Amino acid sequence: MRLHARTYTLEYLEPFVISRSADTSSQVVQVAIEHDGVVGYGEGAPDEHYDEAPDAARDWILEHVEPLLGDDPFATGAILGRLSQLPGQMGAKCAVDGALHDLIGKLCGQPLWRLLGLDRTPPPTSYTISIDTLEGTADRAARAASYKALKIKVGGPGDLERVRIVRDAAPNALVRVDANEAWTVESTRELVPELVSLAVELVEQPLPAADRDGYAELHADRLPIPIVVDESCHTLPDVAPAARVADGVNIKLTKSGGIREALRMIHAARALDLRVMLGCMNESSLGIAGAAQISPLVDVVDLDGHLLNRNDSHTGLGFADGRVLPGDGPGLGVDPVDAWP
């Protein structure tokens, strides 16, 4: 198998603002693996919040991965097992995992979701409303009101007013909030009754990941709204500890290292009676396609990364009735728009 890697820059349609950052573009890392004249593509989104960077991920892939591939792409368990022995670089590992799954689907002539025995009916995706002024929030909400689910980034000034504005703009939508670690135990306790009255479905990552005692305190409160952890839950060993202090986990391929580990996490979370959410970073259609393949397995879908971009490296994802649909082409079901590699 031959391997290629590159970074790809995604320009956002409008600034993406969360409690700890504001950006107008981002980079992802993409991998192409060739075998018998067939090319599989995969993507990861290395995140500086986790001390990862796209350039470093690309260089790491080019330096370490090709010798680990062997000559049987169907040996994904062995290949990804060897890869997992190397520390860190989850975004890079996710890109390799995606390319292998795309490749074996193409070699079989079947979409990955069919190889996994799944159907093509995921829950509707949420669409993200970035942190903004009250006027800016009203404007973003008006333009997003046709989505069946909205995820409001909070952790800035006027959180409650902004949630109220979005709820008014989309009275029938599922509404979620994501504080990206910006709240405290006290502010969460204060806000929850108001969020319940606004029919907010869940609260994502209110407290810093390191504040396990804070999560335990909130859990003991038996709050009338589910708390879902994202920054606190990356790979399989994080799922059981999450079940002791939260009601759900937000699984992302670029944190888990790809589809294989995400599947293990989904089943573990189910066994622990956790609500299962599948999320994304700022990604192209290629990155989202990997998650879309397994999205019928989860309760809450948050796969809008490709909808927020001005440009895209791949095409082929569907969208109908508020749902991001995996393509019906083989593998991950998306095709590159350029001639790479």
Ligand SMILES: [Mg+2]
């Ligand atoms: Mg989140």
